[in-house]
Amino acid sequence: xxxxxxxxxxxxxxxxxxxxxxxxxxxxxxxxxxxxxxxxxxxxxxxxxxxxxxxxxxxxxxxxxxxxxxxxxxxxxxxxxxxxxxxxxxxxxxxxxxxxxxxxxxxxxxxxxxxxxxxxxxxxxxxxxxxxxxxxxxxxxxxxxxxxxxxxxxxxxxxxxxxxxxxxxxxxxxxxxxxxx
Numbered sequence: 690x691x692x693x694x695x696x697x698x699x700x701x702x703x704x705x706x707x708x709x710x711x712x713x714x715x716x717x718x719x720x721x722x723x724x725x726x727x728x729x730x731x732x733x734x735x736x737x738x739x740x741x742x743x744x745x746x747x748x749x750x751x752x753x754x755x756x757x758x759x760x761x762x763x764x765x766x767x768x769x770x771x772x773x774x775x776x777x778x779x780x781x782x783x784x785x786x787x788x789x790x791x792x793x794x795x796x797x798x799x800x801x802x803x804x805x806x807x808x809x810x811x812x813x814x815x816x817x818x819x820x821x822x823x824x825x826x827x828x829x830x831x832x833x834x835x836x837x838x839x840x841x842x843x844x845x846x847x848x849x850x851x852x853x854x855x856x857x858x859x860x861x862x863x864x865x866x867x868x869x870x
Contacts, residue, residue, distance in 0.1 A: 691722045692768040692870050695760065699774030699785025701731035706854035710810045710843060710863035711773040717867035726767075728760040731784040738790040745798030750791070757791045764792070769806045769870055770837070772828055776813035780823040789831065796835075803836040806870065810842075810863050814849040821846065841866045 696715060700707045715725050733756035743752045750761030764770065774785050781789070795802045809828050813820045821844045832839045843866065845859040854860060 691724055693763075693766055694718055694723050694725045694769040694771060694870070695763045695767040696725060696727045696771040696773065697760065697785060697788055698727065698729045699731060699772070699782040701782070701784065702775075702851070704851055705775065706812045706845070706848045706851070706859070707773050707775045707810065709852070709854045710812070710845070710859050711771075713860035714771065714773070714808075714810060714863040714866055717864035718870065721867050721870070723769075723867070723870060726760075726763045728763070728788070730788045731782065733759075733784075735784070735787045735791065737787050738793055742797050744794035745800065750794045750798065757788060757794075760788065761791075761794065764795070765800060765802065767805060769808065769840075771808040771810065771866075773810040774824060776811060776820055776824055779820060781827065789827070792831065792835070805835070805837045806840040807832045807837040808841045808866050808869075809839070809844070810866070812845040812848045812854065812859060814847070816847045818844060818846045841869045 718725050735757045736755055749758045751757050811824045843862040845857050848854050
């Protein structure tokens with residue numbers, strides 16, 4: 690049965706390594722008949738959470754109307770959420786962090802988002818795989834809070850230059866996540 694998948698990216702580098710893995714996942718998911726909505730946060734206008742706690746009071750996820758209100762309805766109806774990003778300075782890129790922070794609106798707005806599957810696709814420059822912890826741990830904690838099932842992760846260290854991902858099996862791992870949906 691086809692699933693609704695939301696892919697939220699965090700890289701501003703369209704031809705970068707995390708985008709290559711993202712594309713591999715999306716192609717494999719579509720090949721299996723799933724519906725995929727992609728939200729490239731680096732190219733959207735999503736401001737940080739203002740902690741006003743008026744979420745969903747106007748019918749939109751956020752009373753501050755920006756591009757988060759475009760992806761929020763897709764998150765609500767999704768079965769699967771995929772976060773893809775490179776590691777930036779031992780953490781996640783600011784662009785995707787704003788989107789992730791705004792997911793708080795579903796909690797404040799008392800929207801039922803439990804039971805979704807979640808995937809993480811990320812990479813970093815350094816060879817030390819623990820560098821990825823700055824992305825992995827917050828995503829795992831968010832899944833636990835929202836009662837999502839962390840179904841799969843692709844964590845690729847040692848890629849910096851464009852197409853370095855081709856020297857790894859990162860794209861193959863990302864594509865294989867589509868089987869777990």
